Amino acid sequence: MNFNKTVVAIHAHPDDTEAWCAGTLKLLKESGYQIVIVTMTAGGMGGIGSTEEETIRLRQQEARKAAAVLDAEYICMDGRDGYLFDTPELRMEVTRIIRKYQAGIVMTHLPMDYHADHRTCSNVVEAATIVASLPNVPVNEEPLPVTPLLYHTAPLTLTDPIGAPIPDPHFFVDVSGVMDTKREMLQFHQSQKELMRVMHKIDDFFGMVYQGNKDYGAMVDVDYAEVFWQHLGGGFQKDPLIQQELGNQVKFKN
Ligand SMILES: [Zn+2]
Numbered sequence: 001m002n003f004n005k006t007v008v009a010i011h012a013h014p015d016d017t018e019a020w021c022a023g024t025l026k027l028l029k030e031s032g033y034q035i036v037i038v039t040m041t042a043g044g045m046g047g048i049g050s051t052e053e054e055t056i057r058l059r060q061q062e063a064r065k066a067a068a069v070l071d072a073e074y075i076c077m078d079g080r081d082g083y084l085f086d087t088p089e090l091r092m093e094v095t096r097i098i099r100k101y102q103a104g105i106v107m108t109h110l111p112m113d114y115h116a117d118h119r120t121c122s123n124v125v126e127a128a129t130i131v132a133s134l135p136n137v138p139v140n141e142e143p144l145p146v147t148p149l150l151y152h153t154a155p156l157t158l159t160d161p162i163g164a165p166i167p168d169p170h171f172f173v174d175v176s177g178v179m180d181t182k183r184e185m186l187q188f189h190q191s192q193k194e195l196m197r198v199m200h201k202i203d204d205f206f207g208m209v210y211q212g213n214k215d216y217g218a219m220v221d222v223d224y225a226e227v228f229w230q231h232l233g234g235g236f237q238k239d240p241l242i243q244q245e246l247g248n249q250v251k252f253k254n
Pocket of ligand 1: 012013016115118
């Protein structure tokens with residue numbers, strides 16, 4: 001099957017893409033892929049000492065600067081942070097974006113992610129991706145010739161919302177060589193350092209992300225890794241495209 005060399009990464013909030021898969025996007029960029037970063041909300045609740053509107057403006061700027069590091073397009077949808085619901089409009093907007101950029105690969109959160117907005121985002125993206133080739137979907141953009149491959153990213157613990165273990169990642173990507181790029185991108189999200197301190201009592205948000213990549217790396221004997229699951233359920237193509245494109249950088253747990 002032929003998949004266009006465009007990755008559309010769609011997450012709920014600004015900083016999700018940078019935290020969970022920026023290293024892998026950098027590697028795909030180096031392999032000739034165009035990168036599009038989409039957030040379903042502008043993260044308006046993620047402000048301490050700034051109103052929702054001020055926070056939205058600030059976080060959109062942060063996200064745009066981070067995306068520019070990969071020469072990526074940045075698109076902010078109009079979902080509301082903390083109140084993200086699965087609606088026909090959001091699904092159609094995602095289908096529109098996937099078609100406009102002719103995505104070969106789509107990335108989003110895990111269906112069993114810890115955060116409610118992430119779970120909603122995952123559902124919307126799955127539903128919007130599977131109809132990407134269908135002519136009756138009421139959007140103007142032309143249907144794609146083939147349904148894009150869908151991959152799920154993960155936060156820093158392999159647990160579901162009630163703390164139970166989830167299945168091991170399908171594969172790990174060795175991002176040791178591109179951690180500088182990941183750091184450069186994540187550093188733009190300065191607003192989130194204070195938020196994480198207040199919300200989760202985490203003093204060093206960025207450090208926590210890098211430590212998570214280190215922990216994943218230790219599972220496959222590399223310095224730093226990001227983790228992925230391919231959406232292998234019914235209706236989706238199952239070509240192991242990222243796994244092949246990134247070759248030696250892809251690791252599997254023994
Ligand atoms: Zn998030």
